[in-house]
Amino acid sequence: MARRTSLPVTFVVPTIAILLVLSMVPTLYAIVIALQNRELSTPDYSWVWLSNFVDLFLDRRFLNAVWVSVKWEIVTVVATMVVAIGLGVLMFEVASPRQRNVYCLLFIIPVLLPRVSAAFVWKFAYHPLYGIATYPYRLITGGLIFDPLSKPATALFAVASVDVWQWGLFFAVIVLKLLETLPPQPIEAARLDHARRWQIHAYVTLPMLKAPLISLMFVKMIESLRSFDLIYVMTRGGPGVATETLDMYAFSQGFIESGKVSYASAMAVLMMIATVITFTMLWKRVQA
């Protein structure tokens, strides 16, 4: 009996221990560094305790980065879910099984592209003179120039569109497959009640898919927090600081501009705290 109870411990403890070391050591180290004033250019440092955190709240670029990150999160998550559900339902309604397979294959390709490659492709597509994405504007306006990546009002949306292009299309495939797994009876019952197509999806199918759709949304929320590479390649946080998210600013402070690794760590710690609190609250709200 004793042997039976010790077996799970034998398997679980080393795994948990490795996970704890891998996750906790860097986290604790980041917290320790955030309380110091380390810079890359010198091995000397001292303890400054909460000074970095106080400085952050007086730093206009940090406050801007918080706002940009919130905007980025909202825009990319909402747009991805809208595109995914819209396209998923559209394919379910109008495409034959063979057509669906072709669409699924096409829609999966963008997410298979490495993020940096996708960023370079779209950066060129948005070029004001040669870009294919700006060509319709030049055509309609008789050659007027539109440079979405250099306009503060449009830069964030231009970069977000690439994120949505990759993930929205991929999620559309998942939504389609989810719709295909639903039992046909409730849908047939709704049709017999003369429900319109949109009503069937609004009141029957999508409510039935509430749990997996919420899971997809959480996946996208986490994924959107890691968009550093996309923004870095396309705008480097510019124009000015219009697309500078928290991770971009932390990297700039740590490695590009001033080598202030403690200041950057303080930002990372704040991001971690904010993310944990936000996700916990959202998760509890959704479960309730």
Place this chain on the structure above:
Amino acid sequence: MKPIRLAAGLGAAFVLSATVSTIALAQAPVCSAPVKVLAQPRDGLTLLEDSKAEFEKLAGAGFQIDYLNENDRRAKSRADASTVGNYNVYYVDEANVALFASSKWIVPLTDYYPADYDYADFDPGRQKVATYDGKVWFAPLTGGGDLMVYRKDVLEAAGIQPPKTLDELIADVPKLTNPDKGMYGIALRGARGSGANVWRWMPFFKAYGGQWFDGDKPAFNSDAAVKATEAYLKLFKDSAPGTQTGSWDESTGAFLSGQVAILVESTPLSGMSVDPKTSQVVGKIGFLPPPSPLPGGGYGHGLAIAAKANADDASKKCAGLFIAWATSKENEKRRLDAHQFGELNRTSILSSKEFADIYGADLGQALAATGKVTAVNFWQDPRWPDLGDRWGIILEELVTGTRTDVKGGLNELEAYANELVKKK
């Protein structure tokens, strides 16, 4: 006799084995492992990779070059040098040599640069940029100043003489802009960075009499800086599309594809503009020094010996040999033969008949004339990248219209500079 023969035989064998050992020692490979280099893409380095076998024969080991674009190379080399030290050789430039040298991330080059490779043959201006605190830190891969490159056909059609002064340039550029015909008066750099938009803005700052510091006191928040920024922003209204958040690649790309009338840029542009492989405006361009009083932005990039990855003297010698070989006359001659104008740094090559035959007399004269107005415009201090990058962001905000108060931007920069000074 036998003992004598035996003794003679043993003696001969000893002498022979000693000689062989000495030769073996003398020919012992300088490098015991491949040299790891962190660099940014350069045609000269790509060409160098074709001669890898030559270096292996010379040093006993090969080399591996990892390439990152300029800003990423700066960030990565800084992180690597201050932490793990994976690379034996760093590509450094005028903007960060002071930081790398004062942080002891690189070692003085000439201690490990074999005399046979003749460091004194490098262009004196580039030697000056490679020198910090009285010591030489890198061997140049590229460098120079600025040239004004202009479209003769476009200026003639508009009835405009090539501008000789900054005022003339500011007056002429709007007249040359004609978006309907895809022509823009100028191309500037808008992208953030001490080596990007700030680099192109600095000659304006100096032309209006600006100074960075007076001793330890910031002196750049001045009328000169305001005038320089306003002039830069005014010219930007006629800068080619894509340059507002672009840098060297975007501005030179616009010129070489025939969309820009006048460009004041770093000297490698002149070589690119006469090369049919890279330019669509061959035969239509002229060269002059930058309009007065714009000084040229003196710069230099090169290879330096890393301190951390080369813990012992043997490793430093190996890295030094690689740098010497990579920047040798033989390799520079190969770069000349491949028409890599921007990769030429040695006076023996720049003054050679082959150089004149390839690039013509006009360019040679313009280069000589611009040499006289080339200056170091940036603050030669380890804190320069920090200050320059901060101004780069504010300047990008001004260029793209995120902010409009020039004086407010300079006030913000001054507050930041005061923090930097306090930390010293």
